[in-house]
């Protein structure tokens with residue numbers, strides 16, 4: 506059942522939250538050794554929350570997500586529940602407080618089954634950078650489920666939770682959603698509070714739902730979005746009813762197709778599936794226009810200066826003193842820092858800290874960081890110009906379907922290119938969604954990316970909802 510169907514079944518008391526929670530826990534027990542989507546399973550906490558939900562359902566006091574079993578990416582700070590960010594440096598950290606997005610879900614009655622695997626500090630595109638080992642793609646367990654929210658995408662695709670929250674700094678919701686055949690939306694920067702979300706690159710990070718249907722994503726986004734006094738970058742605007750934005754056709758909608766997103770190196774089946782999807786949008790009444798986003802080619806280079814720069818600053822707090830992993834052989838403070846950080850952080854995180862420190866250092870700041878900020882402005886302006894002419898933009902989400910585990914680990918640049926189509930949206934602060942739009946010859950899912958102007962999530966739901974109703978890609982299930 507989708508979240509929407511589950512809510513209806515729980516309300517009509519066809520099923521209890523305890524029954525469905527137990528069913529999910531059994532399924533996790535049976536299949537998660539294969540998929541490895543969970544870092545922590547909280548059976549006790551989940552059954553307690555399900556019991557409370559059942560009491561409220563009985564009394565007719567159900568809240569919007571009462572009794573719905575969810576998984577949560579392990580980057581969200583959850584009170585009393587271990588939160589690792591996929592890192593050794595936090596491998597045993599039990600937070601004393603709850604972040605805002607998960608607090609909102611809990612206050613809506615959601616049941617948390619546990620915490621989902623991810624690339625360490627959300628740096629990666631495959632979950633292979635997790636200290637706890639990689640997750641596997643349910644469509645082919647020799648392949649990656651994408652990243653960094655790979656555990657989240659795999660869990661939703663494998664029906665190991667009804668839905669989940671991910672985070673997206675350069676594609677970490679959309680790319681795993683694409684390669685696992687599910688729906689994932691990165692909202693406008695500031696639409697969802699980042700309070701209690703372990704920071705990677707603060708000017709790019711954004712929280713969003715990962716679900717089996719567009720309607721489920723609309724339900725979850727409405728619950729978590731909104732202003733939060735604990736996050737000064739959250740936007741003080743009312744949250745619309747995203748479900749109401751979904752309409753059956755696209756009459757009057759102008760959709761742009763940027764030529765820079767159909768480039769050499771893209772898997773032919775991916776390009777074909779996206780072109781076929783554009784045909785469906787046209788049949789639904791949309792006007793399709795060719796557009797150009799001329800600075801797209803600088804997006805990856807720009808991102809890999811800005812994101813590591815911010816990460817190097819955000820990760821300075823893990824010093825082996827305040828909390829987290831500590832290695833102290835009694836050789837003084839500097840040695841304690843060095844040993845704790847060298848052993849606590851994995852290779853990719855250390856690589857990013859070094860790049861970030863380098864581009865921010867006095868002699869290089871102008872050449873790298875300032876230049877990157879200028880390029881970021883040009884990328885943002887490309888979108889502003891395009892959105893003077895069109896309401897939404899569609900592209901492939903990822904240049905290829907899921908690659909094999911181990912295939913790109915030796916070559917970080919090759920790995921970074923996985924996000925070539927998702928990164929520009931973060932640099933511009935815009936909302937973007939990936940929806941299933943086909944399968945390649947090996948039976949692996951392909952995703953369609955839909956982008957819109959800032960705070961135009963309703964346009965994204967309108968387009969994706971109409972597309973989903975006209976197709977059945979999202980109904981296919983992996984052969985577990």
Ligand code: GLN
Pocket residue numbers: 627628629630652653672673674675676677678705812924
């Ligand atoms: N894969 C990109 C990176 O490694 C994006 C990750 C993300 O969005 N968190 O930085």
